[in-house]
Amino acid sequence: MTAILGLFADQPLIYLALIVGIGVTIGRVQLRGVGLGPAAVLFTAIVLTALGSAVDVELILPEVIGNLGLVLFAFTTGLVAGPSFFASLRTAWQLVVTVAAVVCAAAVTVYLVGAAFGLSPTAIAGTFAGAVTNTPALAAAGGSAEATVGYATAYVFGVILMLVMVTLAFRFGNPDPDTPEKVIDLTVRVEGDDVGVADLRARHGNRLTFSRLAHDPAEPPEPVGDEQTLRHGDLVTVVGPPSEVDALVDEIGHRSSHDLTADRSALDFRRITVSAPRWAGRRVRDLELDRYGAAITRLRRGDTDLVATPDTPLQLGDRVRVVAPPEQMGQVAGVLGDSSRGLTEINAMALGFGIAIGLAVGLVPIPVPGLGTLSLGAAAGTLVVGLILGRIGRIGPVVTSMPLTSAQVITELGLLLFLAYAGTKAGSLILDAFTSGAIVDMLVTGAACSTVMAVGMYAVCRWVLRTGKVRLAGVLAGTQTNPAHLAFANARGGDDPRIALGYALVYPAAMVVKILLAQVLSAL
Structure with a gap:
């Protein structure tokens, strides 16, 4: 066994691959529908590294592996959440205030309990960093041997408790008010007064669109434009959520026994992938598909179907439902790109420059009265830049985003690298923690701190702010500032973009507050 562990010590890449392989395999095992997912990589690294330490074999991965994984993870998480982040921030400031307060x-809890046990300020600060699983906070506390032992002692409980709280969020959390409804299409016969298409769309909050219009059942359908008027006796195909479609039927007529989508002789339909970079960040109306007699009625982003309105922004990798004359469908596909390669384009230019700018932002010193200066750090800096680039989509001809599929792949790759590194770092300290005379005191102190933060955030978000369960899972992961919890939440929630959004909403504030408080605790 010692010889094998020695091989891993000499060959860190082999050790890294082994940790990832074993961890992902364990993460796929589920008990009563619950599995650790990629978070199992963290625990695998802790156990294997602690095993090596027990026989005096140092199993450590190079720090650059962890740093690379962290910035890849943070930047692409920002890209995914960016399109929705700033709109949500206007109404989610309560979450930022809540995470800071919690x-x-x-x-305060870690200080009171630690002081009662007679722990030194340095040990208390390190225990706090471990309880909230935040390595930059440990560095802010000085990173001394005493602080590091406190960090390692409290770390594992902090990770496990928040995994439990994320599970509770999914199982018992509030229904999500922003859960996307499925999109259906229905042919409606108009029985009321004449009404404009644009007016109808506006009345229903742009949650509906129209794909086909026939003035007589015997005639082939034609495309529908906003400038057109629906007249008594017309047949029109409406696309939207069931509740909105039903409301429209009650307003203008009744369900027709005719199905205009069945006649594909004059108007065909097809899913086409948006892969041409020039359309990234543009709106549906910018495509000007009416010149081909075509229209986009819905789009699929990730695993979610959305109604496509003229103002819907496009992202690379979107799969759009196009309604067009059969002879024009090829030209429309050429305009949009329709390349499967577009789904896997990583946009290396945006990735490289974005991460570089994010790292630079993370180094900028921010004056803090009484504490000197503070910087955001690599993770928060790249996350913030990713959010901005994901939101704007493009700067002139330069695309600043990437397809959702590509971003999610890079996110998971970065996550696995970081978790493997973080696990080896924590695992190398576990034995020192257990041989410390203050191990029980630090464990209790860290557990109290972790409980106040995890349970407190869960309680306030669920019962006071009434946050939906999917977003709550992301908020809890962001509060802990540990990628393992986001990975676990994504595995449970099917990579729902609201998880990444919740994570991004609170992560920067949580990171900054933890670093500040670690410095304060070590100075008391």
């Missing part, structure tokens, strides 16, 4: 309460 982390402060956790810091």
Whole structure:
């Protein structure tokens, strides 16, 4: 066994691959429908590294592996959440205030309990960093041997408790008010007064669109434009959520026994992939598909179907439902790109420059009265830049985003690298923690801190702010500032983009507050 562990010590890439392989395999095992997912990589690394330490074999991965994984993860998480982040921020400021208050309460708890046990300020600060699973906070506390032991002692409980809280969020959380409804199409016969298509769309909050119009059942259908008027006796195909479609039927007529989508002689339909870079960040109306007699009625982003309105922004990798004359479908596909390669295009230019700018932003010193200066750090800096680039989509001719599929792949790759590194770092300290005379005191202190933060955030978000369960899972992961929890939440929630959004909403504030409080605790 010692010889094998020695091989891993000499060959860190082999050790890294082994950790990832074993961890992902364990993560796929489910008990009663619950599995650890990629978070199992973290625990695999802790156990294997601690095993090596027990026989005096140092199993450590190079720090650059962890840093690379962290910035890849943070930047692409920002890209995924960016399109929705800034719109949500206007109404989600309560979450930012809540996470700051809850982390402060956790810091007060760790100080009071640690002081009662007679722990030094340095040990208390390190225990706080471990309880909230935040390595930059450990560095802010000084990173001394005493602080590091406190960090390692409290770390594992902090990770496990928040995994439990994320599970509870999915199982018992509030229904999500923003859950996308399925999209259906229905042919309606108009029985009321004449009404404009644009007016109808506006009345229903742009949650509907129209794909086909026939003035007589015997005639082939034609495309529908916003400038057209629906007249008594017309047949029109409406596309939208069932509740909105039903409301429209009650307003203008009744369900027709005719199905205009069945006649594909004059108007055909097909899913086409948006892969041409020039359309990234553009709106549906910018395509000007009416010149081909074509229209986009819905789009599929990830695993979610959305109604396509003229103002819907496009992202690379979107699969759009196009309704067009059969002879024009090829030209429309050429305009949009329709390349499967577009789904896997990583946009290396945006990735490279974006991460570089994010790292630079993370280094900028921010004056803090009484504490000197503070910087966001690599993770928060790249996350912020990713959010901005994901939101704007393009700068002139330069595309700043990437397809959702590509971003999710890079996110998971970066996550696995970081978790493997973080696990080896924590695992190398576990034995020192257990041989420390203050191990029980630090465990209790860290557990109290972790409980206040995890349970407090869950309680306030669920019962006071009434946050939906999917977003709550992301908020809890962001509060902990540990990628393992986001990975676990994504595995449980099917990579729902609202998870990444919740994570991004609170992560920067949680990171900054934890670093500040670690410095305060070490100075008391």
